[in-house]
């Protein structure tokens with residue numbers, strides 16, 4: 540596995556070694572030993588999630604707070620997304636900064652997003668099959684989020700505004716500055 544730390548400390552991109560042959564390909568999408576050795580993070584992933592979305596969908600920007608915070612290891616099985624992690628760790632030198640990367644079924648890139656971050660993605664292909672591991676269970680009451688079009692963060696989702704598809708819930712999320720006051 541090839542691994543690179545992003546400008547957000549503890550947030551890594553990783554790419555597994557892919558073995559191609561006449562049949563197709565094989566790769567280890569997750570190996571706990573390699574993951575721990577390379578990241579220094581001994582995550583115990585307890586929940587795997589999968590979602591399918593159509594072009595223009597923006598999911599996010601989500602987090603779970605307090606004891607229910609989740610680290611996530613995210614990837615795309617088919618299609619392509621622009622994936623974004625936002626550092627919400629108040630003691631971090633990159634608090635309020637974000638990192639974005641294209642993840643696709645072609646590049647096999649994965650993004651590890653530690654606890655204390657918010658996460659979202661936009662769908663760049665016709666459809667995208669998105670898969671991720673979480674190190675804490677879903678806890679509805681601890682869900683939080685930030686508006687996708689927050690002016691302070693200024694994320695370019697790489698989708699024209701009139702083509703964006705969002706859930707009603709995500710359209711009601713607070714802005715970053717209101718979040719920090721609370």
Ligand SMILES: Cc1cn([C@H]2C[C@H](O)[C@@H](COP(=O)(O)OP(=O)(O)O[C@H]3O[C@@H](C)C(=O)[C@@H](O)[C@H]3O)O2)c(=O)[nH]c1=O
Nearest residue numbers: 588590598599600601602611658659660676677706708
């Ligand atoms: C996230 C989640 C949702 N659900 C349910 C709640 C709801 O009825 C339905 C759809 O939920 P949502 O609209 O919140 O799904 P979605 O917008 O895809 O939420 C996800 O977005 C990405 C960006 C993340 O980072 C994830 O952690 C998660 O927040 O699925 C679960 O049962 N378990 C879960 O872990």
